[in-house]
Amino acid sequence: MIIDEDPADITKMNMTFVGYARDYKKYPYDPITINFSIWAFNNANGSSGNWEQIGAAQSINGSNGDGTFTRSITSNFSNYIDSANLSLMDWGVYIGERSLMEINFVELVVSTNTTNTSYNYTSVRSACYADIRIMPLGPDEGKGDIMATYNGITSGNISYKKTAADWNYQKAAVSENIWWPSTAPSGSDMTFMWQQMQVHENPADVSKIEFLYEGAGVGINGTFEMWVWNNANGSSGNWEQIGTMNIVDGVEIIMNRNVSSNCSNYIDTGNLSIVDWGVWYTTSNLGTSRYMNTDYVAMNVTTSVSRTIFRDSFEVDFSKWTDGGATNWLRDTTQAYNGSYSAHAADGNEGALTSDNIDLSDAISATLDFWYMDDDADAGGDFELYFYDGATYNLIADLAGGTEDVWQHWDNVSINLSTYRISNFRIMYSASPDFLAGENMWVDEVKLNKTM
Numbered sequence: 001m002i003i004d005e006d007p008a009d010i011t012k013m014n015m016t017f018v019g020y021a022r023d024y025k026k027y028p029y030d031p032i033t034i035n036f037s038i039w040a041f042n043n044a045n046g047s048s049g050n051w052e053q054i055g056a057a058q059s060i061n062g063s064n065g066d067g068t069f070t071r072s073i074t075s076n077f078s079n080y081i082d083s084a085n086l087s088l089m090d091w092g093v094y095i096g097e098r099s100l101m102e103i104n105f106v107e108l109v110v111s112t113n114t115t116n117t118s119y120n121y122t123s124v125r126s127a128c129y130a131d132i133r134i135m136p137l138g139p140d141e142g143k144g145d146i147m148a149t150y151n152g153i154t155s156g157n158i159s160y161k162k163t164a165a166d167w168n169y170q171k172a173a174v175s176e177n178i179w180w181p182s183t184a185p186s187g188s189d190m191t192f193m194w195q196q197m198q199v200h201e202n203p204a205d206v207s208k209i210e211f212l213y214e215g216a217g218v219g220i221n222g223t224f225e226m227w228v229w230n231n232a233n234g235s236s237g238n239w240e241q242i243g244t245m246n247i248v249d250g251v252e253i254i255m256n257r258n259v260s261s262n263c264s265n266y267i268d269t270g271n272l273s274i275v276d277w278g279v280w281y282t283t284s285n286l287g288t289s290r291y292m293n294t295d296y297v298a299m300n301v302t303t304s305v306s307r308t309i310f311r312d313s314f315e316v317d318f319s320k321w322t323d324g325g326a327t328n329w330l331r332d333t334t335q336a337y338n339g340s341y342s343a344h345a346a347d348g349n350e351g352a353l354t355s356d357n358i359d360l361s362d363a364i365s366a367t368l369d370f371w372y373m374d375d376d377a378d379a380g381g382d383f384e385l386y387f388y389d390g391a392t393y394n395l396i397a398d399l400a401g402g403t404e405d406v407w408q409h410w411d412n413v414s415i416n417l418s419t420y421r422i423s424n425f426r427i428m429y430s431a432s433p434d435f436l437a438g439e440n441m442w443v444d445e446v447k448l449n450k451t452m
Contacts, residue, residue: 001108003087007078011111011305012202015040015054016070016272017093018105020062024098031062034095038071041090044079054091066104068272105272109200117201120298121173125196125274127164129182129292131189135227135239135280164195172297175214177252179293184219191292192227194278197299203264203273207304207364210258213279213297217247219290222283226257229276232265247281252295255279275299304365310358310427310448314341322354329353329431335442337371337407342444345383345431353431353443354388357424363450366415368427370446373407374400376439381432383441385410388426389419399429399441412449 015038022029037057043049060067073080082088089108095101121127164172168180182191193215199206211226224245231237243257259266268274277299281292312320314331321327328351332344343353360366377383379401386393402408415425427446433439 001089001091003081003089003110005110007081010077013073013077013080013089014070014107014109014111014200015072015091016068016105016107016109017103018066018068018272019093019101019103020060020065020067021095022062022100022102024100029100031065032099033059033061033063034097034099035059036067036069037094038069039092039094040073040080041082042079043082044076062102066102111200111202117199117301117303118298119197119199119301120296121169121195124164124169124297125198125272127169127172127193127195129162130192130194131185132192132280133189135190135192135225135241135282172294175296177295179215179295181218182292182294184289184291188286190280190282191290192278192280193292193294194276195297196274196276199267199273199275199299199301201301201303203267203269205303205305206263206267206301208258208260208300208302209263209266209275210256210300210302211242211277212299213255213294214252215279215292215294215296216250216252217281217283217290218250218293220283220285220288221249222247222281222290224253224255225280225282226255227278227280228259228266229268230265231268231270232262252293304451306449306451308447308449310355311446313339313445314343314443315339318343318353320356322352322356327351327353329429332442335373337373337444339444342442343429345429345433345441347433347439350431350433353429355427355446357426358448359423360415360417360421360425360450361423362452363417363421364452366417366420366448366450367412368410368415368446368448369412370410371407371444372399372410373405373442374402374440375405376437377401377404377433377441378437378439382434382439383432384430386428386430387415387420388424388428390422390424393426393428394419407444415448 021032021034023032035057038054039051040054041049042052054073055071058069080089162183171178171180185191224247225241226243227239227241229237230240242259245253245255247253266275318327328349330344330349331341333340336342374383377400379398383400384395385397385399387396429443431441
């Protein structure tokens with residue numbers, strides 16, 4: 001498989017296999033239980049590289065049908081990418097003995113620091129139109145009921161299903177006014193356009209899932225309701241309405257809704273990280289023939305990855321401060337919160353300790369964390385924290401006047417990005433110690449995280 005990403009940007013490689021094995025030694029080759037293992041080629045030693053098993057083997061019972069297992073590479077990613085050969089990654093699945101492997105699905109997912117991914121209909125695992133009388137579906141009619149049934153009449157609240165064919169996917173993959181039409185529901189049924197989209201992001205990093213539907217209700221004015229499956233309670237999850245839009249007969253609309261909290265609840269990690277969602281066309285006039293025209297469907301997934309972009313414990317030098325270390329502060333071994341050194345201000349070694357530029361221009365959120373201590377400093381100007389907004393240094397906190405001679409924690413305090421979302425943000429500690437008073441100030445373990 002060809003890898004397009006820069007290895008320096010990769011955070012994880014997930015290899016997924018779906019399938020099972022049959023007994024090759026005995027006709028009629030019945031399904032068997034056997035261990036599967038995932039292997040990847042490690043190019044660390046060039047042409048004399050080696051195959052490496054990724055994680056433990058997993059037993060799959062073929063009598064139960066397809067089994068799914070995933071293994072991950074989480075470090076040294078460049079070792080597994082053959083940069084001299086089209087950036088290929090070689091990997092595979094191994095079973096012992098004389099067995100037949102039945103392969104349903106294999107996938108390599110490369111996660112990077114990318115913050116937004118758009119999935120259109122080429123990412124859909126399955127889709128259909130279904131005739132449904134009432135939404136949400138009842139507790140005994142979970143999301144699997146529609147996808148698991150064959151086309152035609154079913155029971156309960158679901159009375160008909162029409163699965164998408166390849167040409168339907170092609171029509172809905174591009175916004176071009178070429179539609180995938182449903183059939184007209186009968187009686188008191190309404191049409192539900194449903195799709196399962198597979199996402200590749202780590203659910204814990206997802207901060208927003210945006211759903212986009214372009215299409216029309218044909219036959220009568222009505223309402224489009226957008227629904228998404230919430231997996232919070234596992235298999236006994238529920239359909240959740242996330243928006244409605246009134247529609248005019250035959251007029252194509254663009255409906256855009258999103259979920260922006262507890263996003264992992266909407267990603268079924270037990271089923272290939274599927275998100276189930278759809279649009280229900282409902283009307284109060286049931287005597288009119290009506291159907292849906294779907295033009296385009298997409299889903300945008302925003303990830304918020306927290307990264308430490310500035311960190312210093314003063315163990316080496318002041319190279320991250322004041323454009324390469326021009327400060328009167330000292331590196332001190334008499335006091336340190338962690339390690340051997342801290343930054344120290346005293347009479348004759350006072351003034352500003354100012355960080356180099358820190359880029360917050362692409363941040364969704366940012367926090368600053370550090371430890372500080374003073375000895376005999378007074379509130380009102382002796383020891384202060386400032387932030388730079390691109391033009392001015394603004395006073396953020398007076399660090400003196402509290403408990404003395406004890407390390408205090410500035411604990412992951414949020415930075416106001418309405419003011420400081422700039423590419424040249426700076427942190428400044430200002431110290432004005434009094435020689436006669438014997439005032440001293442220390443700072444250690446400075447860390448700034450930003451979420452993108």
